[in-house]
Amino acid sequence: MSCAEAFSNYAFRSLGYGERILPKADITLCEQIALIGSGMIWNVYFTVLALIAGFSFATLIALGKASSNPLASIPAKTFIFVFRGSPLFIQFFLFYEAFVLIPKVAGDIDLGFVQLTVETRWFTRAWLGALIVMFLNTSAYSAEIFYGALRNVPKGDLEAADAIGMNASQKFRRVTWPTMLRLAWPSYTNEAIFMGHATTLVFLSGFPAWRQAGDALYYAQYLAEKTFNPFVAYPIVAAFFIVFTLIIIGGFGAMNKRLNRHMAPEARGKLKLSLNVIR
């Protein structure tokens, strides 16, 4: 099989397109690269969607934890403790078992212009179920980061905002929130990186890979098992993830620059890997 053929057969295998049967014998390097690359689609999917959804929720939780009202701070603290204090791996199992217990019903949602059929069975599928777990998990970790940043917003900035007569919402939108984001950004970048790495757990935990459509590590494991040679498949996943990590660092680095554009160069927060946030 030529290399082009391998790619046309397997480059979108993880989404269910292309060859239905995974390669079994005489597996070529191209097939391995194509298959593992197609698995990366899921890793990117989980990372990007969970991060986007988790961002606003994390801000909310962080504000809750910083709040002086116990009705807001206690649930926020509990949420953060539970999701940061327990292994993501166990969370996947737990939520999967919980989702399985949801009675199987299908319902229609009328969006006005289109009818959507929604099934509760989707919760047991990785694309929704695992995404929810990742969303909750990353929200907790990000919330802790945002909370730390929130407490470090300089007092003087807030007083200045009061002095020129900003109201509470103006103060939050124009002073507190941007400063919090700027302070939190280096750690948040780490969170994004390790969250991306943690997506490899999805198909190793409870969530079944439906029709053998899994993520990069799922395919790597399959290939290593089939070829009895771990020295090809795993380095390929590693290479894909290094590229993925570099892209995240690039994107977040650009954002970091933008958030710090008004700061003197020596006062800018640097992006640096620290280990505050991995699971």
Added chain:
Amino acid sequence: MCADPSTLEGLNWWLCYLTTVKHMNLYTSVFTVLLLLAIVTPCILALGFGGAVAKRSALMPVRWVGMGYTSMVRGVPDIVFFMFVPIALDQVFEMIRHKVLCSDVTDPIWQGNDFVVCDIAKLPLNAAPQWQHDAYGFILAVIAFAIVFGAFAANVIDGALKAVPKGQLEAGEAVGMTKRQIFTRIHAPQMWRYALPGLSNLWMILLKATPLLFLLGIEDVVYWARELGGAKTSRFAYPHTDWRLGYFLALLVFYLFLTWISEKVFDRLKLRFGAGVAI
């Protein structure tokens, strides 16, 4: 009392149910987790210290090894290493034994989709008792954990070594200490205080990584939770429906408890190591 479970009710049923042989296996597997932590922690510290020192070595090749080691966990998910290291080590060990013990066999080891070594090169030998197979799997898992978390620790210790104030080291030079003396008497002892926050983080991460033992085929808490929680028909002594959710909930609480205890201990340690130091 537990001789005939079908006659039991209420509390007695639960008492007997929770003390079956399989439940005892679950409880002992908790000790597997603690054993792993006890064995692997000193290895992690040693590897981390070695990695950090190697990174600062005057010899270029040693420095490269140190830099490679510290940066390997930055771009590649730790889970990939967990999957890769045990199987790779196993093959390397067997290959070496094959070369030494069966030097007369000239067939290639990787034959198409197979990994073939002669019988006496197998690890452990096919005829070996089951406990040897279990122990071998556990040792491979320990090595995988040590390598991955050693790399994380090397990052932490490297950062801590950099954080020791320059003045302290210069003072050592001023009183005529050799490089070695400065390192062993000033640099290394002071480093621990700076490393403590990072290492405490790492400990939390290590705790939360222990369920990954399940992925390496070890009968750990996750394995037994799945095994015991699955639905049992009336053919079993203690029939019940699918209770996996309950078992995973118990695991979650177990890990939250471990995290909580660790937090308390580290708060104490921080006070101790910080004693006599201006903040």
